Amino acid sequence: MIDKFVRSVAEALDGIKDGSTVLIAGFAQVGEPRALIDGLIEQGAKDLVVVHNTAGRGREGVARLIGEGRVRKILCSFARSRGSVIFEEVFARGEIELEILGQGTMAERIRAGAAGIPAFYTATGAGTKLAEGKEARIFDGREYILEHAIYGDVALVEAWRADRWGNLVYRDAGRNFNPVMAAAAKLTIAQTQHVAELGELSPEEIATPGIYVNRLVHIDAGDPPLKTG
Amino acid sequence: MIDKFVRSVAEALDGIKDGSTVLIAGFAQVGEPRALIDGLIEQGAKDLVVVHNTAGRGREGVARLIGEGRVRKILCSFARSRGSVIFEEVFARGEIELEILGQGTMAERIRAGAAGIPAFYTATGAGTKLAEGKEARIFDGREYILEHAIYGDVALVEAWRADRWGNLVYRDAGRNFNPVMAAAAKLTIAQTQHVAELGELSPEEIATPGIYVNRLVHIDAGDPPLKTG
Amino acid sequence: MAEAVKWQPLARDALAARVAQDIPEGWSVNLGIGIPTLVGNYVPPEREVVFHSENGILGMGPAPASDKINRWLVNASSQYVTLVPGASYMSHSDSFALVRGGHLDLCVLGAFQVAENGDLANWARSEDDNAPAIGGAMDLAAGAKRIWIVMEHTTRNGEPRLLKRCTYPLTAAGCVKRVYTELAVLDVTERGFAVIDMVPGMTIEALQERTEGKLHR
Amino acid sequence: MAEAVKWQPLARDALAARVAQDIPEGWSVNLGIGIPTLVGNYVPPEREVVFHSENGILGMGPAPASDKINRWLVNASSQYVTLVPGASYMSHSDSFALVRGGHLDLCVLGAFQVAENGDLANWARSEDDNAPAIGGAMDLAAGAKRIWIVMEHTTRNGEPRLLKRCTYPLTAAGCVKRVYTELAVLDVTERGFAVIDMVPGMTIEALQERTEGKLHR
Numbered sequence: 001m002i003d004k005f006v007r008s009v010a011e012a013l014d015g016i017k018d019g020s021t022v023l024i025a026g027f028a029q030v031g032e033p034r035a036l037i038d039g040l041i042e043q044g045a046k047d048l049v050v051v052h053n054t055a056g057r058g059r060e061g062v063a064r065l066i067g068e069g070r071v072r073k074i075l076c077s078f079a080r081s082r083g084s085v086i087f088e089e090v091f092a093r094g095e096i097e098l099e100i101l102g103q104g105t106m107a108e109r110i111r112a113g114a115a116g117i118p119a120f121y122t123a124t125g126a127g128t129k130l131a132e133g134k135e136a137r138i139f140d141g142r143e144y145i146l147e148h149a150i151y152g153d154v155a156l157v158e159a160w161r162a163d164r165w166g167n168l169v170y171r172d173a174g175r176n177f178n179p180v181m182a183a184a185a186k187l188t189i190a191q192t193q194h195v196a197e198l199g200e201l202s203p204e205e206i207a208t209p210g211i212y213v214n215r216l217v218h219i220d221a222g223d224p225p226l227k228t229g
Numbered sequence: 230m231i232d233k234f235v236r237s238v239a240e241a242l243d244g245i246k247d248g249s250t251v252l253i254a255g256f257a258q259v260g261e262p263r264a265l266i267d268g269l270i271e272q273g274a275k276d277l278v279v280v281h282n283t284a285g286r287g288r289e290g291v292a293r294l295i296g297e298g299r300v301r302k303i304l305c306s307f308a309r310s311r312g313s314v315i316f317e318e319v320f321a322r323g324e325i326e327l328e329i330l331g332q333g334t335m336a337e338r339i340r341a342g343a344a345g346i347p348a349f350y351t352a353t354g355a356g357t358k359l360a361e362g363k364e365a366r367i368f369d370g371r372e373y374i375l376e377h378a379i380y381g382d383v384a385l386v387e388a389w390r391a392d393r394w395g396n397l398v399y400r401d402a403g404r405n406f407n408p409v410m411a412a413a414a415k416l417t418i419a420q421t422q423h424v425a426e427l428g429e430l431s432p433e434e435i436a437t438p439g440i441y442v443n444r445l446v447h448i449d450a451g452d453p454p455l456k457t458g
Numbered sequence: 459m460a461e462a463v464k465w466q467p468l469a470r471d472a473l474a475a476r477v478a479q480d481i482p483e484g485w486s487v488n489l490g491i492g493i494p495t496l497v498g499n500y501v502p503p504e505r506e507v508v509f510h511s512e513n514g515i516l517g518m519g520p521a522p523a524s525d526k527i528n529r530w531l532v533n534a535s536s537q538y539v540t541l542v543p544g545a546s547y548m549s550h551s552d553s554f555a556l557v558r559g560g561h562l563d564l565c566v567l568g569a570f571q572v573a574e575n576g577d578l579a580n581w582a583r584s585e586d587d588n589a590p591a592i593g594g595a596m597d598l599a600a601g602a603k604r605i606w607i608v609m610e611h612t613t614r615n616g617e618p619r620l621l622k623r624c625t626y627p628l629t630a631a632g633c634v635k636r637v638y639t640e641l642a643v644l645d646v647t648e649r650g651f652a653v654i655d656m657v658p659g660m661t662i663e664a665l666q667e668r669t670e671g672k673l674h675r
Numbered sequence: 676m677a678e679a680v681k682w683q684p685l686a687r688d689a690l691a692a693r694v695a696q697d698i699p700e701g702w703s704v705n706l707g708i709g710i711p712t713l714v715g716n717y718v719p720p721e722r723e724v725v726f727h728s729e730n731g732i733l734g735m736g737p738a739p740a741s742d743k744i745n746r747w748l749v750n751a752s753s754q755y756v757t758l759v760p761g762a763s764y765m766s767h768s769d770s771f772a773l774v775r776g777g778h779l780d781l782c783v784l785g786a787f788q789v790a791e792n793g794d795l796a797n798w799a800r801s802e803d804d805n806a807p808a809i810g811g812a813m814d815l816a817a818g819a820k821r822i823w824i825v826m827e828h829t830t831r832n833g834e835p836r837l838l839k840r841c842t843y844p845l846t847a848a849g850c851v852k853r854v855y856t857e858l859a860v861l862d863v864t865e866r867g868f869a870v871i872d873m874v875p876g877m878t879i880e881a882l883q884e885r886t887e888g889k890l891h892r
Contacts, residue, residue, distance in 0.1 A: 002723045017883075027514070031530075077594070081591040088589070100589070100592060101596065103550075103554065108555070116777060120349035121464065123348060123596045124600045126631070127630070128630065162791045167763060170547075172530035174530050175548070175550075176514050177550045183773075205433050206764075210733075223530070224530065227532070227536060230506055231484050252682070330809070331810075331815060333771030333812035334813070334814065343555060345601055353813045355848070357846065358802070397545060401745065402747055406767050433547055438517075439516075440508065440510075440516060440561050441561065453747065456753060
């Protein structure tokens with residue numbers, strides 16, 4: 001019987017190595033796998049390359065991982081932004097490498113990693129500072145730049161419901177980076193708010209098929225924190 | 230009020246020009262927009278470039294469109310195959326151009342057209358006859374070939390349910406090429422088996438958001454024909 | 459400036475309403491952070507416009523009442539929103555495929571600078587900004603069918619922001635179709651900025667004084 | 676061949692069962708047209724293997740009873756199938772992203788020829804075939820983690836099909852990991868074909884006579 005559920009966050013994160021590329025889903029704290037991020041802080045892997053929409057906000061989650069000196073490099077679309085205090089300190093000290101990229105280019109590079117596409121051309125960023133050092137090419141009179149796939153060693157995602165095969169359903173805007181990141185890593189670990197029986201999730205609504213998920217842990221994390229202002 | 234429903238197949242197909250690239254969805258007759266294909270035969274546009282999984286089977290649908298000499302070029306993954314009698318006749322007479330391509334490369338090239346990617350690299354076909362004339366490039370020690378986007382002037386798709394915004398839901402394996410083709414054409418025309426009220430389709434299950442659909446026609450086509458043997 | 463001020467600049471909300479006035483029924487529209495977000499409030503509900511948010515929402519509605527907040531439903535500016543009937547969710551990759559594939563009829567963005575050739579600068583105020591926030595701006599600017607900009611006509615010091623060439627790093631080259639400021643509405647044309655509307659009392663001459671790019675009728 | 680035939684070649688179904696025996700629980704597997712399709716019938720139901728079909732099904736079950744056919748549910752070979760609990764649908768583009776991204780543990784395909792370097796030829800019997808049927812074979816061959824081939828050991832005329840180099844056009848280079856024939860199971864290794872199983876009574880020598888590529892233990 002296929003059963004990808006493990007009993008603890010520690011078990012879910014077991015074996016993540018130093019130097020891993022870790023894709024961390026979530027957008028504005030919605031659909032963000034916070035228990036797994038906290039678990040990764042506990043787990044101890046260092047020298048990580050983290051791919052996440054922001055360089056962390058506040059003092060928890062990705063910000064804390066960075067603050068503890070565990071992230072060698074971050075790829076994100078928002079580096080300096082509201083509440084990115086820890087990143088800014090660490091970056092000012094020269095202790096973290098930054099690759100800034102457009103959010104869509106980030107999503108598409110991850111999708112490319114998931115889909116066997118080592119590189120693709122995009123108009124996003126063409127003719128800008130972010131095109132520096134990238135191959136440019138004209139198609140049909142318009143300039144595009146070559147972007148390369150992002151491959152995760154590990155992906156951390158949060159589902160609303162999951163069955164033992166690892167089929168995942170998300171809630172509302174909690175979908176965001178979760179499906180694409182889940183598909184792009186060698187080891188995909190999902191925390192899920194609810195557990196479904198096999199066959200309970202509709203074949204039409206499954207957003208991440210179990211083939212992309214390696215380990216599951218049931219975390220009834222509740223609603224994302226309330227935003228104030 | 231946005232209402233993309235038109236009253237007839239003729240109205241749905243109005244204005245399709247000679248020389249158009251037409252993406253036609255469906256796989257093994259499931260999710261195939263047969264009323265729209267028949268309507269296109271009536272409508273009269275010629276010199277068409279057709280993108281469809283096969284070069285037509287039997288004497289109806291895409292086969293008939295080819296048989297009536299309306300297709301200048303076909304892109305497909307199955308050319309000579311069971312029942313492709315009409316294509317084979319027309320091809321033997323040198324009256325149709327053929328671009329054969331792997332089914333996944335076909336799907337990905339259409340997706341690229343939908344997603345603003347003019348070209349991408351893929352391992353499919355590398356080192357084979359289908360790589361002839363294509364740029365090859367090594368990434369990480371493996372050879373890939375450059376494939377270009379397919380852009381549709383028109384896409385013909387079949388939905389199971391649709392609302393007036395053009396949100397589409399498919400049935401079972403009737404999904405196949407429908408979502409990707411719907412997203413890749415300037416004019417996307419959908420026939421739908423059922424009409425849903427706006428708001429009736431779940432935001433989680435909509436497979437093609439209405440933004441990709443231009444015209445809708447309600448055709449209660451019933452089940453696909455029964456396959457025998 | 460010796461002239462007496464005879465006009466009243468548009469306030470933030472009036473400016474948002476001015477933009478909303480030009481959005482026709484049926485368009486799919488993405489609204490950027492800041493004044494662009496307010497535009498949605500001024501599209502009359504009977505005019506069906508489909509609002510997209512980069513984080514995977516198509517068919518976004520207005521902010522909820524404070525006791526009706528769904529914490530799972532935020533827009534790309536991290537604000538709570540609602541859905542309208544006909545809405546759907548998609549993943550980030552599908553959402554940006556939609557953006558980058560040219561499927562949005564319109565994206566309304568803020569800007570630091572716009573040039574008369576349509577160049578847009580809205581993400582960094584210096585070439586040396588090495589840790590900026592880009593978000594989806596470059597994708598939207600390169601991908602949407604039309605980019606309309608809502609911005610202040612000049613800096614707080616009165617320096618022009620509608621320029622011959624941008625001095626800040628570009629978000630995308632040649633993407634801007636129209637600019638709405640508190641003083642005027644301008645189209646970006648092959649000849650440069652074409653004035654298509656001004657606040658009452660404004661003159662081309664007074665507007666030109668506040669604009670580096672050459673203005674045309 | 677002077678020797679007396681002391682072995683019995685496997686029949687189609689026995690060959691399919693032999694392949695099924697080697698598929699462990701938990702693998703995601705795509706089965707090609709022909710004998711590969713039969714493999715699914717011989718995986719015991721208590722061993723959970725997830726079958727994929729290129730036309731957008733993950734979690735495919737066996738053929739339905741003739742009075743339970745769902746005409747909307749066909750596999751990539753245009754045969755009616757069923758779903759098992761845990762199944763999901765996806766579009767063709769998502770389905771082939773799964774294939775091409777290396778997510779299938781195994782794909783079992785038929786072949787005209789396999790070479791000792793792992794090259795596969797299974798779509799055209801001539802360089803001059805200018806209107807062939809490729810389907811998803813090239814994507815599967817290039818994309819799956821493992822390619823296992825089920826094929827007849829020789830042509831009907833007794834010509835070898837396990838070759839030093841393929842003479843037919845390639846489907847993909849160097850992709851084959853293992854070959855199942857009615858006579859033997861062979862792994863493709865750096866040294867060539869390694870025999871890992873033979874039908875009772877078969878000898879390496881007799882097998883080599885029917886094989887162009889060099890056999891190893």
